[in-house]
Amino acid sequence: xxxxxxxxxxxxxxxxxxxxxxxxxxxxxxxxxxxxxxxxxxxxxxxxxxxxxxxxxxxxxxxxxxxxxxxxxxxxxxxxxxxxxxxxxxxxxxxxxxxxxxxxxxxxxxxxxxxxxxxxxxxxxxxxxxxxxxxxxxxxxxxxxxxxxxxxxxxxxxxxxxxxxxxxxxxxxxxxxxxxxxxxxxxxxxxxxxxxxxxxxxxxxxxxxxxxxxxxxxxxxxxxxxxxxxxxxxxxxxxxxxxxxxxxxxxxxxxxxxxxxxx
Amino acid sequence: xxxxxxxxxxxxxxxxxxxxxxxxxxxxxxxxxxxxxxxxxxxxxxxxxxxxxxxxxxxxxxxxxxxxxxxxxxxxxxxxxxxxxxxxxxxxxxxxxxxxxxxxxxxxxxxxxxxxxxxxxxxxxxxxxxxxxxxxxxxxxxxxxxxxxxxxxxxxxxxxxxxxxxxxxxxxxxxxxxxxxxxxxxxxxxxxxxxxxxxxxxxxxxxxxxxxxxxxxxxxxxxxxxxxxxxxxxxxxxxxxxxxxxxxxxxxxxxxxxxxxxxxxxxxxxxxxxxxxxxxxxxxxxxxxxxxxxxxxxxxxxxxxxxxxxxxxxxxxxxxxxxxxxxx
Numbered sequence: 001x002x003x004x005x006x007x008x009x010x011x012x013x014x015x016x017x018x019x020x021x022x023x024x025x026x027x028x029x030x031x032x033x034x035x036x037x038x039x040x041x042x043x044x045x046x047x048x049x050x051x052x053x054x055x056x057x058x059x060x061x062x063x064x065x066x067x068x069x070x071x072x073x074x075x076x077x078x079x080x081x082x083x084x085x086x087x088x089x090x091x092x093x094x095x096x097x098x099x100x101x102x103x104x105x106x107x108x109x110x111x112x113x114x115x116x117x118x119x120x121x122x123x124x125x126x127x128x129x130x131x132x133x134x135x136x137x138x139x140x141x142x143x144x145x146x147x148x149x150x151x152x153x154x155x156x157x158x159x160x161x162x163x164x165x166x167x168x169x170x171x172x173x174x175x176x177x178x179x180x181x182x183x184x185x186x187x188x189x190x191x192x193x194x195x196x197x198x199x200x201x202x203x204x205x206x207x208x209x210x211x212x213x214x215x216x217x218x219x220x221x222x223x224x225x226x227x228x229x230x231x232x233x234x235x236x237x238x239x240x241x242x243x244x245x246x247x248x249x250x251x252x253x254x255x256x257x258x259x260x261x262x263x
Numbered sequence: 264x265x266x267x268x269x270x271x272x273x274x275x276x277x278x279x280x281x282x283x284x285x286x287x288x289x290x291x292x293x294x295x296x297x298x299x300x301x302x303x304x305x306x307x308x309x310x311x312x313x314x315x316x317x318x319x320x321x322x323x324x325x326x327x328x329x330x331x332x333x334x335x336x337x338x339x340x341x342x343x344x345x346x347x348x349x350x351x352x353x354x355x356x357x358x359x360x361x362x363x364x365x366x367x368x369x370x371x372x373x374x375x376x377x378x379x380x381x382x383x384x385x386x387x388x389x390x391x392x393x394x395x396x397x398x399x400x401x402x403x404x405x406x407x408x409x410x411x412x413x414x415x416x417x418x419x420x421x422x423x424x425x426x427x428x429x430x431x432x433x434x435x436x437x438x439x440x441x442x443x444x445x446x447x448x449x450x451x452x453x454x455x456x457x458x459x460x461x462x463x464x465x466x467x468x469x470x471x472x473x474x475x476x477x478x479x480x481x482x483x484x485x486x487x488x489x490x491x492x493x494x495x496x497x498x499x500x501x502x503x504x505x506x507x508x509x510x511x512x513x514x515x516x517x518x519x520x521x522x523x524x525x526x527x528x529x530x531x532x533x534x535x536x537x538x539x540x541x542x543x544x545x546x547x548x549x550x551x552x553x554x555x556x557x558x559x560x561x562x563x564x565x566x567x568x569x570x571x572x573x574x575x576x577x578x579x580x581x582x583x584x585x586x587x588x589x590x591x
Contacts, residue, residue, distance in 0.1 A: 015366035023354050026395075095350040099411075102316060103367035104339045 008112065012105045016113020017120070020087060024121050031125070038076045038129050042068060043136055045199075050137075062141070062230045069130070069138040070225035071198025073153070074160065074218055076129050077122040078193060081161045082185050084118030085168020088262075089178045097262070108256045111169055115252060118168070119161030126157055142231035152228040159244035160221035166251025173258035196222045202234055217247040265328055267292045267419055267451040268313065272322035275308050282308040284475035285322065290453065290468075292418075295445045297466035298455040299561070301569075305475040306455035307347060310421050313453070314344050326419060340368065343412030347423040347455075349404055351396050357383070357407050358392040361414055368415035382410035386440055402433035409440060413450075420444070422454040426461060438465055459561040469561070471568055478568045483561060490559045490567060492517065493533030497526040497540065498553045506549050510540060520566055527566065529559065 024031075046065035053064050091097040100110060130138075130153070140149050168185065175181050195209070196218035205213065213219045224240035227233040233240070268290040275283040283305040290296045298306045311317040313324055315335040324331045326338045351360050358379060365375045383389045386406035396404065405425065412420055425441065426434040442465060445452050456462050462469050463483045471479040471486075479486060499506055507526055511519045515536060517529040530536040533556040544551050 011369075012367065015363060018366075019352070019355070019359075019363050022359060023352070026354050094353060095346065095348045096352050098316075098346055098348075099350045099364070100367070102314060102339060102344060103364070104336045104369070105367050 008106050008109045012109035013113040013116065016100075016105075016110055017117045020084075020114060020117025021120065023087070024117070034076075034080060034125055035128060035132075038072045039132060041075070042072045042129070042133055042138075046138075047136065062232060065137055066139060066141065066230050067201075067226070067232070068199065069133050070229045071196065071222050072133075073126045073130060073157070073225050074196060074198055074222040075193055076126045077157050077161050077221070078164055078196075078218055079189060080122035080125050081118050081164035082168040082171075082189055084114070084121060084165050085170075085172045085185070086178070086181060087114060087118070088169055088172035088259075089175070089181050092172075092176075092262075093178060101262070107260045111166070111252065111256045111259050114169060115162050115165040115255065118165035119158055122161040122165075123154065123157045127154075138229070140229055142228055144228060144231075149228040153225055156221055156224040156228070156241070156244060159241070159248045160218060163217060163244065163247040163251045166248070166255040169255040170251065170258045173255070173262050192216060192218050195219065197226075197234065198222050217243055220244055265292075266290060266325075267294065268296075268324070268326055268453065270309075270313070270322065270324040273309065273312060273319050273324055274321045275305075275312060275317060276320040282475055283312070286472070286475075286477055287322075288470060288477070288480075290451065292451055293445070293449045295441070295452045295454065295465055295467045297462040297469040298453065298472055299457065299459070299462045299469050299565070300455075300472035301457055304472045306472055307423055308475075309472070310423055310453065310455055314342060314421055315339055340415065341418050343415065343417035343420045345405075345408045345412045345420070345422045345425055347427060349408070351404055351407060351411075353397040354395065356393050356395055357388060357399070360396060360407065361411055364411050365414050370415055378414055378416075382413050385413070385444070386410045402429055402436065405429065405433075405437060406440065409437070409444075413444070413448075417450070419451045419453065422452060424455055424457070426456070426458065434461070441465060459565065463561050471565060473569045479564065486561065486564050487559050490517075490529060490564055492529060492531040492559075493536075494557055494559050494563050495526075495528045495530055495533050495536055495540065496555045496557075497528070497544075497551050499524070499526060499544075500550050500552060502547065502549045506544060506547060509543050509547060513539065513543075515539075518567055520570060522566060527563065529563070529567065 042065070046068045049064040088097070091100065140146055142149050144152065171184050172181055175184065195212045195216050197213060202210065202213045202219065220235060220240040220243040223233050223235050224237060224244065227237055266289045268288060270286055270288045273283055273286045274281065286309055298309060300306050308317065312319045313326065313331060315331050315338050318332060326341050329337045329341065331338050355363070361379045361382065362375060365378065370378060380389070383392055386409055388403060388406055388410065391399065391403065396407065399407065409425070422441065426437050429437065438461070441452065441454070444450055454465065466483060468480065468482050469486065470477045481489065503521055503524060503526060507519050507521055510516055510526070510528060515531050520527045528536070537554060537556065540554070541551065
């Protein structure tokens with residue numbers, strides 16, 4: 001179907017975003033379950049290893065729970081974002097996508113609206129995790145000060161959120177069944193998560209693993225988040241932000257292009 | 264005057280099938296126009312092209328002079344669509360569904376609430392405005408979709424099988440809304456259906472479509488009168504083919520068809536034809552357990568043009584679509 005050179009309007013993006021948020025608010029049970037898993041990781045792994053280990057990299061060390069917390073934030077954003085691509089699948093399945101596709105709205109506006117919706121949800125969830133984690137001993141102790149650290153956390157989350165929703169929408173655009181989407185998304189999510197440095201420092205890994213970590217955009221996101229929380233980092237901050245920004249732009253373009261062919 | 268809809272030799276070819284084989288239509292402003300035909304006849308494909316959902320393979324289609332291929336955005340603002348399959352967000356309230364639609368169609372912010380109230384009143388759903396759509400009945404969902412189709416004040420409203428799967432009472436209700444909208448708001452409406460009574464009751468003009476072609480086009484009245492005379496139906500225990508061959512030769516028999524084992528004969532005057540038919544049957548030694556006389560219906564016209572009963576097609580069609588959803 002032709003896009004007819006349609007313009008991207010902020011009002012269209014806002015309308016699409018608003019609907020995603022209304023649906024999110026309606027599904028309160030989903031919000032609760034999506035908080036439980038990351039908190040369990042953090043409490044059990046974090047407290048378990050904290051008792052005996054100190055972690056870090058070339059720039060210093062910290063206790064494990066502080067080391068793990070940024071990784072869990074990254075995980076929360078990754079999972080919520082990719083699976084929000086599922087909303088495209090649901091819209092297809094229940095026929096609502098037709099209503100959106102015949103409206104005089106550009107495909108790019110639809111993709112941006114959905115990506116912003118998924119990112120907002122991912123950020124809300126990650127910020128809730130961060131707030132709750134302070135009760136189990138996680139401290140923002142980096143060199144930036146609380147306000148700047150929170151700013152950096154938010155910016156990083158938005159970039160990786162937009163990137164992974166874009167990836168989710170790209171997958172959803174190419175698939176016809178919800179089951180298929182789940183299979184593909186799960187196949188992608190676990191390696192991305194495990195190889196992001198969320199659990200362990202990536203400086204002294206075997207070469208083959210290092211390569212995989214270095215091409216993983218989430219590794220840079222987690223690195224920036226870890227810098228904000230603990231002051232520790234593997235890559236320069238500007239490289240971190242550059243990579244996640246590039247990932248966001250690339251995935252948004254990919255999502256828009258693939259979504260154009262959706263019927 | 265400018266036609267509301269004009270198509271010329273509209274063709275849609277999919278990889279292996281030609282779903283629409285050259286449809287030319289002129290539909291006037293304010294008309295309630297019906298596309299009648301069995302499932303798979305090409306009705307939905309024709310509508311999809313008019314609604315800019317599918318691109319024509321060849322030929323042209325214009326809505327108020329705007330080409331669907333060259334000006335899809337202008338066309339979309341001129342039309343409202345009620346899809347065959349449900350297309351509401353079940354997790355939002357009726358009002359939220361309408362609000363979303365109004366925003367996407369750029370209804371001025373200050374008018375949105377007033378228009379939502381108006382269209383909800385029209386379909387009598389005002390008291391359900393803030394109820395989640397999941398809790399609506401099938402008929403209520405359809406009404407909400409009709410209301411949504413009207414929200415941006417379209418000049419043409421497309422209704423694709425608007426009463427499919429609804430109970431008879433709800434169907435009547437939906438008919439009332441459609442008639443009211445057409446008469447009061449002067450909205451041009453294109454409606455597809457495979458229900459004969461629906462087309463007969465509602466439409467100003469009807470195009471009968473079969474295998475991607477318009478095979479008849481007129482008012483329901485003219486179609487029926489054009490067929491002329493009466494329809495005699497004879498139940499025959501055996502030898503129906505033999506009897507058909509004999510009766511066809513009578514000069515007052517305009518046409519004869521065998522439908523589900525009974526004979527359907529179109530004649531000028533039923534009253535005089537029946538005794539003649541009985542004589543022939545007796546000569547041939549064929550018993551006729553029952554014989555009936557009535558005025559022609561659209562069903563008879565459909566049979567006359569296609570040689571088949573639409574209901575038999577319908578059963579066949581829904582069986583096919585059960586195995587291959589999304590083909591339509």
